[in-house]
Amino acid sequence: MNNSLFEPRNILFIRDYEFSDGSRTAENEGKLSIILDVEKDYTWVIQVLTTSQQKVPDEKVNHGCTNSKDGLFSFYCFEENRTVGTTPTQKPFAFHKTTFVLFQSNTSQIPTEKYIQYMNDNKISLKAILDKTEYKRLLKCLLSSRFLARKLKPHLQATFDNLNDN
Numbered sequence: 001m002n003n004s005l006f007e008p009r010n011i012l013f014i015r016d017y018e019f020s021d022g023s024r025t026a027e028n029e030g031k032l033s034i035i036l037d038v039e040k041d042y043t044w045v046i047q048v049l050t051t052s053q054q055k056v057p058d059e060k061v062n063h064g065c066t067n068s069k070d071g072l073f074s075f076y077c078f079e080e081n082r083t084v085g086t087t088p089t090q091k092p093f094a095f096h097k098t099t100f101v102l103f104q105s106n107t108s109q110i111p112t113e114k115y116i117q118y119m120n121d122n123k124i125s126l127k128a129i130l131d132k133t134e135y136k137r138l139l140k141c142l143l144s145s146r147f148l149a150r151k152l153k154p155h156l157q158a159t160f161d162n163l164n165d166n
Contacts, residue, residue: 006035010034011126012033030123033047033049036138052097054100078099109151
C-alpha cells in the first residue's frame with residue numbers, strides 16, 4: 001500500500017467521490033480531501049472535504065478560522081490564489097477559487113479501504129501538502145468548533161498537541 005498518500009497535511013484529489021449517503025460527484029469530477037490524522041496501523045483516516053460553494057455571508061469570508069458567535073456556522077477559509085502549501089514537485093500551491101472547509105458535515109473518519117479502492121481504480125492523486133502553519137491553524141479551528149464529533153476530538157487534540165511539542 002502507498003502509505004505516502006495517507007499522511008496528515010496531504011491534500012488529495014478524488015475523482016468520482018462517494019459521499020457517506022451513497023451519492024457521488026459527477027463522473028470525472030471530484031472532491032479535495034485534506035488528511036488531518038491517520039491511525040497508526042492505517043485502518044482509518046480523519047479527513048475534511050473542501051468546497052468552493054460559498055454558503056456563508058460575504059462579510060464572514062476571510063482567510064482562516066470563523067466560528068460564529070451564535071454557533072450557527074463554523075468553517076475555515078482558504079482565500080483564492082493565497083499560497084498554503086506545496087505541490088508534489090515542490091512548487092507553491094494555492095486554491096484557484098476561495099475554498100471552504102465547512103465543519104458541520106464535512107469532517108469524517110474514513111476506513112482506509114475506501115482510499116485503497118480509489119487507488120486501485122486510479123481515482124486518487126496527491127494534489128499538494130498543506131504548510132505546517134496552515135495545517136496547525138486548520139486543526140486549531142476545527143478543535144474550537146462545536147461541530148466536531150466527540151469521537152474525533154481526542155485523536156485530533158493529540159495530533160495538535162504533538163505539533164506544539166515539536
